[in-house]
Amino acid sequence: MDHKTQLPAHLHDIRKRVEGYAREYGLDFFDTIFEVLNFDEINMVAAYGGFPNRYPHWRFGMDYERLSKGYEYGLSKIYEMVINNDPSYAYLLESNMDVDQKLVMAHVYGHVDFFKNNFMFRHTNRKMMDQMANHATRVRRYQDKLGVELVEDFIDRCLSLENLIDYQSPYVKRRPDHPEEEGERKVAKGFKTEREYMREFINPPEYLAAEQKRLDEEAARKRKFPERPERDVLLFLLEHAPLERWEHDVLSIIREEAYYFAPQGQTKIMNEGWATYWHSKIMTQKALDASEIIDYADHHSGTLATHPGQLNPYKLGVELWRDIEDRWNKGRFGKEYDDCDSFVERKHWDKRLGLGREKIFEVRKHYNDVTFIDEFLTLEFVLDQRLFTYGYNDKHQRWEVLEREFKKVKEKLLHMLTNFGQPLIAVEDGNFDNRGELLVVHKHDGVDLKLDYARDTLKHLQSLWRRPVNLVSRIEGRGTLFRYDGKEHSDRRVEL
Amino acid sequence: MTLKIKQDHARFRDIVRGRIKRNLKKYVQKGEMIGKKGKDFITIPVPTIDIPHFRFGERSQGGVGQGDGEPGDPLSPSDGQQGSGQAGQGEGQHILEVDVSLEELADILGEELALPRIQPKGKDRIVATKLKYTGVSPAGPESLRHFKRTYKQALRRQIASGSYNWRKPVIVPVREDRRYRSWRQVPLPETNAVVIYMMDVSGSMGDEQKEIVRIESFWIDTWLRKHYKGLESRYIIHDAVAREVDRDTFFHTRESGGTMISSAYKLALEMIESEYAPGSWNVYPFHFSDGDNWSADDTRLCVDLLQNRILPAVNLFAYGQVESPYGSGQFIKDLKDAIGARDNVALSEIADKDGIYGSIKTFLGTGN
Numbered sequence: 092m093d094h095k096t097q098l099p100a101h102l103h104d105i106r107k108r109v110e111g112y113a114r115e116y117g118l119d120f121f122d123t124i125f126e127v128l129n130f131d132e133i134n135m136v137a138a139y140g141g142f143p144n145r146y147p148h149w150r151f152g153m154d155y156e157r158l159s160k161g162y163e164y165g166l167s168k169i170y171e172m173v174i175n176n177d178p179s180y181a182y183l184l185e186s187n188m189d190v191d192q193k194l195v196m197a198h199v200y201g202h203v204d205f206f207k208n209n210f211m212f213r214h215t216n217r218k219m220m221d222q223m224a225n226h227a228t229r230v231r232r233y234q235d236k237l238g239v240e241l242v243e244d245f246i247d248r249c250l251s252l253e254n255l256i257d258y259q260s261p262y263v264k265r266r267p268d269h270p271e272e273e274g275e276r277k278v279a280k281g282f283k284t285e286r287e288y289m290r291e292f293i294n295p296p297e298y299l300a301a302e303q304k305r306l307d308e309e310a311a312r313k314r315k316f317p318e319r320p321e322r323d324v325l326l327f328l329l330e331h332a333p334l335e336r337w338e339h340d341v342l343s344i345i346r347e348e349a350y351y352f353a354p355q356g357q358t359k360i361m362n363e364g365w366a367t368y369w370h371s372k373i374m375t376q377k378a379l380d381a382s383e384i385i386d387y388a389d390h391h392s393g394t395l396a397t398h399p400g401q402l403n404p405y406k407l408g409v410e411l412w413r414d415i416e417d418r419w420n421k422g423r424f425g426k427e428y429d430d431c432d433s434f435v436e437r438k439h440w441d442k443r444l445g446l447g448r449e450k451i452f453e454v455r456k457h458y459n460d461v462t463f464i465d466e467f468l469t470l471e472f473v474l475d476q477r478l479f480t481y482g483y484n485d486k487h488q489r490w491e492v493l494e495r496e497f498k499k500v501k502e503k504l505l506h507m508l509t510n511f512g513q514p515l516i517a518v519e520d521g522n523f524d525n526r527g528e529l530l531v532v533h534k535h536d537g538v539d540l541k542l543d544y545a546r547d548t549l550k551h552l553q554s555l556w557r558r559p560v561n562l563v564s565r566i567e568g569r570g571t572l573f574r575y576d577g578k579e580h581s582d583r584r585v586e587l
Numbered sequence: 588m589t590l591k592i593k594q595d596h597a598r599f600r601d602i603v604r605g606r607i608k609r610n611l612k613k614y615v616q617k618g619e620m621i622g623k624k625g626k627d628f629i630t631i632p633v634p635t636i637d638i639p640h641f642r643f644g645e646r647s648q649g650g651v652g653q654g655d656g657e658p659g660d661p662l663s664p665s666d667g668q669q670g671s672g673q674a675g676q677g678e679g680q681h682i683l684e685v686d687v688s689l690e691e692l693a694d695i696l697g698e699e700l701a702l703p704r705i706q707p708k709g710k711d712r713i714v715a716t717k718l719k720y721t722g723v724s725p726a727g728p729e730s731l732r733h734f735k736r737t738y739k740q741a742l743r744r745q746i747a748s749g750s751y752n753w754r755k756p757v758i759v760p761v762r763e764d765r766r767y768r769s770w771r772q773v774p775l776p777e778t779n780a781v782v783i784y785m786m787d788v789s790g791s792m793g794d795e796q797k798e799i800v801r802i803e804s805f806w807i808d809t810w811l812r813k814h815y816k817g818l819e820s821r822y823i824i825h826d827a828v829a830r831e832v833d834r835d836t837f838f839h840t841r842e843s844g845g846t847m848i849s850s851a852y853k854l855a856l857e858m859i860e861s862e863y864a865p866g867s868w869n870v871y872p873f874h875f876s877d878g879d880n881w882s883a884d885d886t887r888l889c890v891d892l893l894q895n896r897i898l899p900a901v902n903l904f905a906y907g908q909v910e911s912p913y914g915s916g917q918f919i920k921d922l923k924d925a926i927g928a929r930d931n932v933a934l935s936e937i938a939d940k941d942g943i944y945g946s947i948k949t950f951l952g953t954g955n
Contacts, residue, residue: 135592144591149602150636152595157618157633164631166620240608243598247611251638397653406653481662482649492656493649504651514641538643547639 098125102183105193112377113200117452118369120203121217122178125196129185133169134158136182140352141174142223146230146344147239148246170390171195175206175355177217190383191390197373201366204455209361211354211459214261219351226344233337245338248551249345254513255324256349258357265323276310279303320517324531325349327518332555342555356511360460364408367394368451371409407476411463414472415454416447437471460508468504470497478504506536514540519563529556533564540564549575563587603634611636693813696806696947716772727767736766780815780869780902782808783858785851787876789826790843796909800875801838803907803943807873810951815869821858825851827881831858847881848874848918849888856896865900872897872904873950877911878918886918890925898929905933905950 098106106125113120128136138155139145161167170191173181181199183192206212216222234242257265279302281294321327325346329339355362371391379387395406418424422442431437454463473495480493480503494500515534523530529552533540545562552575553560559576563585570587573580601607603615620631652662723736741760745751751758784804786792812818822837823829829850832840855872863870880886898904908919919934926932935949936942 131590135590138592138595147595147598149595149599150638151592152597152599153635155592155596156599157635160631160633161620164620166631244608247638251640254640254642402651402653476653477655478651478653479656479658480649481652487661490649490662492652492658492660492662494658500651503649507650512643514643516641533641541642541644544639545641548641551639 097127099127101189102127102192105189106196109193109196109373109378110200112373113197113204113369116369116372117448118200118204119208120179120200121176121207123173123181123199123203124178125181125183125199127183127185130162130168131159133172133182133184134162137169137172141172141180141182142220144224144227146227146246147234148243150250170394171198173199173202174220175212175215175217175351176220177207179203179206180220188386190379190386193378193383194370194374194387194390197370197378198366200373201369202362204369205358205362205365208456209354209358209459210262210457211358215351215354216347222347226348229340229344233341237337242337242341245341246345248554249325249342251548251551252325252328252555253345253349254511255322255516256346256353257322257326258353258511260323261350277306279306316521317518320519320532322515322517324516324518327521328555331521333557334555338555353511354459357459357461357508360404360408360411360508361455361458361463362408363404364410364412365455367405367409368412410476411467411472412451414469415467416451418447419450420445420447422446461505464501464504464508468501473497473500514538516562523561527558529553529558529560531560531562533562535565539566542566546573546575546580549573549580553577599636602636614638693809696810697813718770719773720768721771722769723766724769725763725766727769731768733766733768737764740764740766779819779867780811780871781819781821781863782811783821783823783855783870783872784837785823785825785829785855785872785874786837787826787846787848787851788824788840788842789846789877789879791846791877791879791911792909793911796877796911797838799909799937799940799943800907802940803875803937803946804873806943806947807871807950810947811871823851823854823858825854829854845881846876846879847885848876849885849892852889852892852897856892859897859900870901872901873907874905875907875909876918878908878916879911880918886921889918890921893922893926898926898931901931903931903933903950903953905935907946907950908934908936910936910938 102125110123134155136143137158138151138153145151158167158169162169169184170187171181173179179199181195181203183195187195230242230246279299281290281299281302284290284293317327325342328334329342329346334342374387374391395403395409397403397406420443421440422428422444423437423440428437428440431440454467458466474497477495478500479495480500481490482493483489484491515536516531517534518529519532520530522528531552545564549560549562557577559574562573564571564573565587570585571582572585573582575581598607602611605612614636616635616637618633618635620633656662723733737760738758741758741764742751744761744764745758786797786800808818808820820834822832822834824832824837824840824842825846825848826842826844827847827850831854851874859865859870859872880889893904906919906922908916910916916936919936922932922934927934930953933950933953935946937946
């Protein structure tokens with residue numbers, strides 16, 4: 092489909108060609124509108140997270156400065172940017188060579204195919220472009236009415252809590268559709284029986300007592316507030332904190348945007364890998380001219396470069412996709428393959444199944460980074476890609492390579508990806524100690540919280556909840572309750 | 588088009604400088620990028636503000652990497668989390684810091700001290716002219732002949748007179764066809780300025796005193812440079828006699844001997860009168876001393892020179908008295924009595940390095 096597009100004629104031609112190739116390969120994407128921007132504009136759009144318009148906030152300025160300085164000193168340059176929207180918008184840097192634009196377009200079609208088809212994005216707002224502009228207008232209006240400082244300070248506090256959302260909630264039903272009415276105390280009746288004389292035997296008193304206790308406990312749990320720990324802390328605050336109307340609106344904006352961006356963080360490796368896989372396929376097999384090969388190779392290898400202390404999602408992703416395709420082409424999966432002990436046999440295993448392409452299209456639909464790594468990161472792959480874990484050695488005062496063992500690497504990687512690399516924190520009680528205080532609990536999984544940050548965040552939480560707030564976590568192996576009452580911090584030991 | 592984000596950016600800069608929202612100041616982190624400028628490595632500061640979140644402690648976390656290395660091998664210093672270690676040792680590479688530009692520095696200075704913009708003296712009077720080619724005329728020197736226009740004119744004439752043959756297109760310009768570039772003189776208002784730094788290098792001025800002068804003159808330079816395109820700096824040192832020196836010598840000379848301030852003023856006056864005609868120059872004499880002059884007679888001579896000759900010719904005369912254990916500090920009192928009321932005089936006493944701040948404000952706060 093043709094759009095009214097600002098693309099210059101030659102880029103327009105390139106776009107049509109690349110789009111054609113992408114469709115031939117079976118990619119299925121939203122309409123994609125490309126815009127050509129100069130470096131200043133592209134830095135701005137990048138700072139805004141890909142959108143041309145966001146609410147006013149200094150942190151966008153911060154990102155803008157970093158991007159601009161990087162560009163000015165020739166250290167970094169944004170090649171590609173695309174947003175999950177229907178139609179999708181993607182940006183090209185004016186000064187790039189045509190071969191780069193080609194590469195970017197191929198890469199972008201990979202991303203858009205992923206946005207459209209991966210299950211993690213199914214719940215995202217595909218009209219986010221409009222929604223973001225809408226958010227900007229709302230926040231601006233509040234700032235005009237109430238003052239820049241007041242609104243911005245509130246946004247700062249909300250952003251501090253931004254990660255306290257339930258990353259799984261769009262995919263699971265957490266609450267019943269029809270909450271039960273509260274009623275009178277339920278009395279245990281036991282099993283029904285017509286025969287009076289049998290009653291004692293069918294429902295012995297001990298059984299009735301136990302049953303009664305169970306019912307009472309259930310009722311007690313229901314009286315608890317929230318009924319079960321609420322991972323979506325922001326939602327809890329929206330529903331129960333004494334916020335003013337504008338505060339409620341701003342917080343809901345922050346929450347909505349956090350949910351919109353979350354799937355991109357949760358599929359980073361897959362998504363970047365997928366786009367890289369397709370740009371390299373489209374470029375090398377179809378789109379490249381002979382004269383462009385050197386530049387292409389240079390920039391492609393730049394994207395895939397690895398540094399010891401950093402994991403390059405492009406590299407890890409594309410290698411995994413290729414590995415999966417290869418394994419399913421050769422049939423290197425399933426019981427027979429897994430049970431094979433011979434290294435040589437495994438190495439030369441090839442059943443010529445040719446299922447690779449089909450498999451990767453299926454995987455791009457139903458997985459996210461966690462399940463992707465969990466299922467497809469194999470021992471051979473870890474060895475082949477020379478992956479290792481690293482950590483800080485207190486004795487030597489430096490970062491060191493720790494292990495190369497497959498299990499440890501996979502475990503660490505999964506841990507980094509679970510819950511987005513964020514601590515699991517949930518509201519346990521909205522009426523703690525029966526004093527209207529808030530209790531949030533950190534589910535400790537081996538790594539302590541950064542304490543100074545936790546205290547400051549607690550302060551921000553308190554400013555929204557108004558009443559004192561408490562955080563329970565484990566620090567250096569011991570259960571600790573941190574409390575901020577609006578004036579000062581205190582902490583005490585607790586049993587976990 | 589100004590971008591929307593410039594507002595956000597300005598706000599961010601203000602936070603980093605601590606002008607607004609001081610509650611965020613403690614989250615400002617000094618990030619940096621390493622760049623290359625010619626052969627030198629440079630670090631480009633990119634401050635970031637890290638809004639606190641519930642998050643894991645960094646050191647207890649670690650991660651997964653890719654590449655060479657056996658268990659126990661260190662990751663190279665630049666890898667991993669930033670700010671995780673000391674700077675590499677013995678790298679043999681010179682890392683310069685590119686901080687804010689001087690222009691930006693001057694802005695910060697101006698904002699901090701609430702300095703008024705300088706009104707250059709006699710802006711309208713100081714005029715340079717520039718030639719600008721604005722059109723063509725039928726008369727002029729051959730060197731400015733406009734070939735294309737001449738050719739066109741000749742072609743036009745030949746076609747009109749019927750002597751043009753398209754089979755044999757020969758064009759012969761005659762005298763009347765010739766066209767010349769013509770020019771106009773455009774007046775360019777220009778603001779030139781000269782700073783004359785004078786320093787007492789007599790035995791009583793120690794290294795600390797000179798350091799103060801050096802710092803202060805740097806800031807004055809920066810500020811004035813923001814306002815004047817062509818700023819010249821001249822340096823005079825004096826003890827009992829004065830002489831002109833280059834910048835380097837100015838800051839590093841240590842002489843001993845007595846002090847005759849009038850000698851410096853005489854030299855400065857000579858300089859102004861011969862090279863910087865007050866009509867076309869903004870002149871800024873700055874004098875630093877510990878305030879210990881040789882004799883009352885010499886002080887009288889100084890006051891006389893200032894009152895009758897120097898002050899009428901300059902935008903601002905500034906005298907900074909650096910406190911030293913030896914100086915009597917009498918000079919500033921004498922000046923204050925004699926000329927303290929004139930509005931192009933700024934006098935300040937600088938007790939120590941912390942005093943520089945206030946002194947700059949006194950000097951540059953006049954807006955002259």
